[in-house]
Amino acid sequence: MTEYEGAPDGSGLAADPALDMLAVRRPSASPAxxxxxxxxxxxxxxxxxxxxxxxxxxxxxxxxxxxxxLVDLRRRGWVARLNDLANRAGRxxxxxxxxxxxxxxxxxxEPEDAVLLAxxxxxxxxxxxxxxxxxxxxxxxxxxxxxxxxxxALSADRHAALSREVAAAFGLRGEAAAGFIDRVGxxxxxxxxxxxxxxxxxxxxxxxxxxxxxxxxxSLVDFRALPGLLGATDKEVLKWIxxxxxxxxxxxxxxxxxxxxxxxxxxEMTALxxxxxxxxxxxxxxxxxxxxxxxxxxxxxxxxxxGRGANAAVxxxxxxxxxxxxxxxxxxxNRRITLVTGPTxxxxxxxxxxxxxxxxxxMALAPLRLLAHEFREALASRGVAASLSTGEERMxxxxxxxxxxxxxxxxxxxxxxxxxxxEAQMLGDRDRGAAWTAAIMGAPARxxxxxxxxxxxxxxxxxxxxxxxxxxEVKLERKNPxxxxxxxxxxxxxxxxxxxVAFSRRDVLDLRAELVKRGKRVAxxxxxxxPEVRRAEAARFRNGDAxxxxxxxAIGMGLNLPIRRVIFSTLRKFDGEGRRELNSQEVKQIGGRxxxxxxxxxxxxxVLAGGGSPDFIRMMLAAAPGVPEDxxxxxxxxxxxxxxxxxxxxxxxxxxxxxRIKRAVxxxxxxxxxxxxxxxxxxxxxAVDGVTGLTLLDRWTYALCPVxxxxxxxxxxxxxxxxxxxxxxxxxxMAGRLPAPERAARxxxxxxxxxHKRLVAWRWLALRFERAYPERAEAExxxxxxxxxxEDVLRQQRRSKLIA
Numbered sequence: 001m002t003e004y005e006g007a008p009d010g011s012g013l014a015a016d017p018a019l020d021m022l023a024v025r026r027p028s029a030s031p032a033x034x035x036x037x038x039x040x041x042x043x044x045x046x047x048x049x050x051x052x053x054x055x056x057x058x059x060x061x062x063x064x065x066x067x068x069x070l071v072d073l074r075r076r077g078w079v080a081r082l083n084d085l086a087n088r089a090g091r092x093x094x095x096x097x098x099x100x101x102x103x104x105x106x107x108x109x110e111p112e113d114a115v116l117l118a119x120x121x122x123x124x125x126x127x128x129x130x131x132x133x134x135x136x137x138x139x140x141x142x143x144x145x146x147x148x149x150x151x152x153a154l155s156a157d158r159h160a161a162l163s164r165e166v167a168a169a170f171g172l173r174g175e176a177a178a179g180f181i182d183r184v185g186x187x188x189x190x191x192x193x194x195x196x197x198x199x200x201x202x203x204x205x206x207x208x209x210x211x212x213x214x215x216x217x218x219s220l221v222d223f224r225a226l227p228g229l230l231g232a233t234d235k236e237v238l239k240w241i242x243x244x245x246x247x248x249x250x251x252x253x254x255x256x257x258x259x260x261x262x263x264x265x266x267x268e269m270t271a272l273x274x275x276x277x278x279x280x281x282x283x284x285x286x287x288x289x290x291x292x293x294x295x296x297x298x299x300x301x302x303x304x305x306x307g308r309g310a311n312a313a314v315x316x317x318x319x320x321x322x323x324x325x326x327x328x329x330x331x332x333x334n335r336r337i338t339l340v341t342g343p344t345x346x347x348x349x350x351x352x353x354x355x356x357x358x359x360x361x362x363m364a365l366a367p368l369r370l371l372a373h374e375f376r377e378a379l380a381s382r383g384v385a386a387s388l389s390t391g392e393e394r395m396x397x398x399x400x401x402x403x404x405x406x407x408x409x410x411x412x413x414x415x416x417x418x419x420x421x422x423e424a425q426m427l428g429d430r431d432r433g434a435a436w437t438a439a440i441m442g443a444p445a446r447x448x449x450x451x452x453x454x455x456x457x458x459x460x461x462x463x464x465x466x467x468x469x470x471x472x473e474v475k476l477e478r479k480n481p482x483x484x485x486x487x488x489x490x491x492x493x494x495x496x497x498x499x500x501v502a503f504s505r506r507d508v509l510d511l512r513a514e515l516v517k518r519g520k521r522v523a524x525x526x527x528x529x530x531p532e533v534r535r536a537e538a539a540r541f542r543n544g545d546a547x548x549x550x551x552x553x554a555i556g557m558g559l560n561l562p563i564r565r566v567i568f569s570t571l572r573k574f575d576g577e578g579r580r581e582l583n584s585q586e587v588k589q590i591g592g593r594x595x596x597x598x599x600x601x602x603x604x605x606x607v608l609a610g611g612g613s614p615d616f617i618r619m620m621l622a623a624a625p626g627v628p629e630d631x632x633x634x635x636x637x638x639x640x641x642x643x644x645x646x647x648x649x650x651x652x653x654x655x656x657x658x659x660r661i662k663r664a665v666x667x668x669x670x671x672x673x674x675x676x677x678x679x680x681x682x683x684x685x686x687a688v689d690g691v692t693g694l695t696l697l698d699r700w701t702y703a704l705c706p707v708x709x710x711x712x713x714x715x716x717x718x719x720x721x722x723x724x725x726x727x728x729x730x731x732x733x734m735a736g737r738l739p740a741p742e743r744a745a746r747x748x749x750x751x752x753x754x755x756h757k758r759l760v761a762w763r764w765l766a767l768r769f770e771r772a773y774p775e776r777a778e779a780e781x782x783x784x785x786x787x788x789x790x791e792d793v794l795r796q797q798r799r800s801k802l803i804a
Contacts, residue, residue: 130737
């Protein structure tokens with residue numbers, strides 16, 4: 001760097017910057033430095049190195065060129081100043097990109113704060129106008145965006161300040177602005193009041209139900225009290241407990257080497273006294289021969305006359321311990337289950353679809369909306385028109401007797417000839433496993449084809465026994481070999497037809513960015529993308545418009561792709577609780593997507609250099625099918641069970657009903673079933689229990705709505721429920737103005753993906769509450785717009801904000 005005279009240490013920096021600028025240039029000064037000095041602008045010595053670099057890129061440089069370079073240099077400081085001013089004013093809705101846009105619009109060398117703020121106001125106004133067609137819509141969208149981003153609800157003062165900015169952005173002045181601000185302020189006050197009231201009512205209901213459970217627990221007695229309560233001997237009481245005639249209200253696990261403690265409800269014991277003469281006349285052997293006793297199917301189970309609300313009575317009306325008997329239509333049919341197991345690329349779906357297409361009526365149940373669409377298209381290619389039913393859409397075909405649906409949409413009361421249930425290994429899934437239990441037990445078909453990985457066989461056999469259904473097993477082999485590569489693959493060695501697998505959206509986009517920099521055309525698939533975008537990206541890869549596919553384990557189900565090699569970027573994943581190694585089923589399911597039969601002679605599975613050992617992949621591919629840790633299928637209540645339990649305990653609290661089901665309906669040591677995880681349903685129940693205007697089953701429907709708790713899904717449902725309960729229409733989420741795809745940054749892509757997921761939940765509710773969610777056409781249009789925009793963003797193959 002050129003030195004300037006005037007600094008005693010030879011650093012070139014005089015004590016006075018003005019003197020420094022007047023310093024005599026040494027002969028070694030560069031042309032850029034000369035141009036800066038000639039321009040005569042005051043420059044802080046700390047700015048000089050950066051300014052020199054900028055001017056050097058613009059040579060030859062006149063005074064205007066130097067001025068523009070100096071403005072460019074100072075913009076970063078202006079952005080920091082604007083952010084500081086916005087924070088001090090409590091304008092939490094201002095984002096960094098708006099401060100950057102404001103700084104970019106300023107051409108002065110030393111702007112005052114007023115100039116900076118005027119430019120910022122203009123940038124924010126542009127954004128606000130892009131959020132909606134009206135001031136009301138823009139304000140609603142901005143407030144929702146702040147809430148969804150984790151910033152919490154706006155205070156009354158900040159909401160009023162934001163209202164003023166929105167009014168100014170839309171050109172409202174004088175009385176028009178005042179009227180708008182007063183109107184939206186009144187609406188916001190009403191919402192706050194309704195939210196507080198609903199929250200208070202929910203807390204009161206929860207306290208009441210918790211107290212009721214505690215009172216009941218305190219009322220329980222141990223075995224020693226039963227002879228006196230029943231007027232029987234110890235021996236008789238033990239015999240009746242063993243025969244299932246006396247219900248155990250609560251089992252307390254043993255500590256150390258002690259015995260499990262049993263407690264009984266004295267109210268239930270009093271109700272049972274009338275049965276004792278009949279029990280004494282009945283031989284114990286005949287009690288054990290009762291139809292349905294111990295089988296788990298619920299047919300002919302002994303009816304106990306118990307007190308209203310007693311725990312055993314609650315368990316009886318819910319009948320989750322006799323879950324198979326809950327599906328009356330299926331039990332009335334002479335069903336035969338055909339379990340078809342095999343690895344990926346073994347033709348399981350093809351076999352079942354061929355049989356389904358020849359039946360007069362049938363249904364194909366899929367784990368994903370994407371797969372339901374593919375099943376519908378597969379039936380159409382076989383000459384069979386099928387209707388479609390998923391959580392968020394219905395496509396009926398008049399006269400059709402075939403249906404393609406997601407598993408949760410299984411119609412349990414419409415008998416068909418053949419049913420097909422795919423991906424049965426999902427029986428073990430913590431969140432959705434109970435839906436597969438219900439579908440396999442309740443599919444009302446004479447022939448039921450259950451398809452899955454070999455790991456599902458044990459649970460499906462168990463379900464067939466509980467249903468007393470005959471079962472055949474068909475075991476298929478992979479159509480071409482699947483082998484583990486001998487050595488890792490370097491990122492630069494990826495070739496056309498390869499799929500690179502990561503386990504987070506961030507990693508997928510990072511790997512995509514690196515590959516794009518290396519000149520690769522890349523398609524991506526990950527869980528946050530809609531089925532439509534996934535199919536579009538898959539089509540790009542399939543058609544040769546992309547060289548490499550980068551994906552999460554979302555490719556493990558529902559996409560048939562011409563993948564040559566599957567390459568894991570890492571052999572460890574975060575499963576919601578911690579990082580762990582992939583298990584054999586995951587390696588086989590994901591790695592098995594390599595080597596599509598008919599397109600490749602073999603499939604190859606490898607790992608990215610630095611991501612793990614090929615020996616681990618080889619070991620996982622060779623591993624025998626695992627056996628589930630818990631062989632009991634998961635079950636969960638449905639609307640009928642919720643209504644029955646509510647009637648039995650005399651409560652309108654959804655939280656109370658679900659708490660009682662968790663506590664009393666299904667023992668943790670039940671030999672046949674286990675209760676599915678109800679954490680999210682309980683969270684929603686707590687949030688909506690105090691909403692007025694909604695029935696118990698309305699609230700239960702909200703508890704079933706698919707939402708992402710990490711995206712404030714539960715609190716959003718509560719807000720929608722309040723509007724619904726008050727009789728006001730719930731507007732669909734909107735993304736507002738979207739930037740040009742080539743200028744989209746990652747945070748903008750993520751925001752669009754989140755709005756899309758919120759629209760999925762909104763459309764799910766719109767199918768169940770048409771009057772409360774009337775704007776279905778608008779929601780579908782916004783969904784389609786986001787699908788197109790997201791796909792356009794992902795198509796960008798040159799360096800952009802997305803890959804920078």
